[in-house]
Amino acid sequence: MSAPAAEDGTAERGTGVLGLLRHNAAFRALWSARVISFTGDSLSLVALMLHVAGSTGQALAVSLLLLVGDFAPALLGPITGAVSDRFDLKRVMIACELIQGVVLLLIALLLPPLPVLLALVAVRAVAGQVFQPASRAAVPALVPERALETANSTLGFGTNSAEALGPFVAAALLPFIGVRGVLLVDAASFLLSAVLLASVPSLPPAVSQEQGPPVSLLRQARLGLGYILSAPAVRVIGLGFCAVVAFNGVDDVALVVLAKETFRAGDSAVGLLLGSVGVGLVLGYALLARYGTRASMPVLLLAGFAVSSVGNLLTGLAWAVSAALAMQTVRGLGIAAMDVATNTLIQRVVPPGMLGRVFGNLYGAIGVAAALSYVGGGLLLDATSAPTTLIVAGAGGTLATLLVAFSLPGALRKSLAAPEAPRSEP
Template sequence: MTASDGSTGTGPGKASGLRLLRGSAGFRSLWSARVVSVGGDALSLVALMLHVADTTGQAIAVSLLLLVGDFVPSLLSPIAGAISDRFDLKRVMIVCELAQGVVLLLIAVSLPPLPLLLVLVGLRAIGGQVFLPASRAAIPELVRDKDLETANATLGFGTNAAEALGPLAAAALLPFVGIRGVLLVDAVSFLLAGAALLRLRSLPPARSPEVPQASLLEDAKSGLGYIWSAKAVRVVALGFCAVVAFNGVDDVALVLLATESFAAGESAVGLLLGAVGIGLLFGYALTARHSARMSLVTLLVAGFAVNSAGNLLTGLAWAVAAAFVTQFVRGFGIAAMDVATNTMLQRLVPAGMLGRVFGNLYGAVGVAAALSYTAGGFLLDATSAPTTLLIAGGGGLLATLLVAWTLPGVLRKHPADGHGLGSSPQPPPPHEPPRSSRKPD
């Protein structure tokens, strides 16, 4: 399979991340757009949190801001994914970036009161929710099949690096341009991301012309039904969500672990929270380089296991240094499970359903994270940070064992596909052409 810009650009073998960026103009455009917009998001989040905290003086207001930005769009994920499967992916992504830029511009200019601010933040987040499945669904059309692991790892490395640098950039800019100036920078970042996507070729939906167009709600419903009917996809999605539901509480637990259990200062909190981010970057780089040496099932299960074991061992840690090491290693697991999940779905799911599957997955992950924060908060109040991390890690390992026991058997029911999955992709639903039928010009 060639890239949609008309060339592989990477030679006959498996490409490295740098070769992929140099050789595929389409993937380079998508990568650049994601890195720029994610960096801008991280930049503006700091500014918005400071603005809400200063103008309201209430912690609940900041919590509402985060809830609207992260959880509320997840409820619309079936619709978001269906949009990706109905329209040209290039147009969907450009419209989403421009719409988010316009909303950020309105926020920057007006700095509205909290109720209106929450509405605008929610609208911007919905644009991002639509963009995400479209971007993941576009990757198989931009790179060769053998380069999917590398492409997903390279994209993960770039976006996580941008997310880590965003707050630092905000800290540098705020003294000079203020809250409004930082928000304007984010608005410009969305416009730049939209401009980068203009270099993409048209990526039309993979639909059979003989089949009448269903309504958007019917498409959303069929996307939910497909995940439940495709056993391998269901196992992967449920396993991912279960691991997140158990381990999502770690951000809160690490704060209490540093300040209460270890009686360390605020710098220790930053150190522990930063350890995962550093591990993530190393993990994506390592996965991009060596993922071809193992099957995706092995990579997925290993990612689940390392992610969960990292929290369990952090609960047993006796000092900040030990907890830093376990969280650093845990970052490798998060990178592995992210790359394995995205790549596996890109190979298992037919093109006409891929946007809906990714939309529903990311929406479910958002719900799982919200449940983890809520249940984990009660658990932290009732017990302690080490106990909470032990339970979180133990639950995640149990979910990992269930996936490791179930997934290979599900995949063995199909003939080998040669992609390192251990089986062939699930058959496409009626009237949906497989991804391989979508040929570039």
């Protein structure tokens, strides 16, 4: 895959945040499109949850909505990633945004009964799952190699700020335009995102299939899984990330119980605890966007794993809400670090023709790990207490970090020494 940004002299004027956004039109378009669609998505999530809760009166219906929107598409990770490696990334991203916009438009106009609504939400979620690896695989083709840390941090800052802002915007809009109006705003955000992405240069697949018969999508998906199993660095990073999430993903549920039952605090304390991670995330991305190029990505990855895990462990030992708030804010810094380091390392060690499949499988597996954490952590929470659950989660994540620290240096040496994957697939 060519790197238009590297060939465009304007893109070389700066590799800092302002340099990328000001002089790299293609990256600016991708960044703007993702921020706009993430904002709209967070709006519609609030609106749909309120609509389902109000129309059905059942908590199970809301749970099904979240399950269809988050967990189910994660199971399609091998396929969604293969789509990114098979077709022009620009066309894939635009198609995904248009599909999501049309689906949201249908939901807004029809407000269908729950079974139809869940089916439409599933279609939108699958399109979003295809978009995710495509957008991550596009970054190395749009920015200079030395600016990957800054680009990934800038994207993380923009999208996480949008997700944090979205519920507040939804709360402000709902009294005036209602659920249907908020959903229409989300549909418009996806359509605007597609328009912005139209200015991104063509990003054709890096792998040529001219030397043999066309490879099926399922065959490409299998080859992607095989590559991950055979690439030491990708395997260690992926397993480590999933292990940390599998241990620590339960913290959202545990924090609610910690505030309510352990600290005997009110709903405002719950909101502050849940929001403190987001504050740390946004701050972490901002710091990494400014100083990320000075950091070693393997060290940053391990630091992120460690801080995100130890943050939960120390939260379990906290003596007051204020102490738990501080620990969760610091934990957000760690999550930002592990996300930026993971994306940057993968973009550097994985051949362009495999990037979509690696990202698709990785973030699909992370979604599954989070679901397992909710189930296992929920059982542990019921059997013990919130502090115990957080301590166990943090300790498990810390142990996983130590295992990654032991394995990663050798895995990186092997991956960097290995020849690049062939340009055609059997």
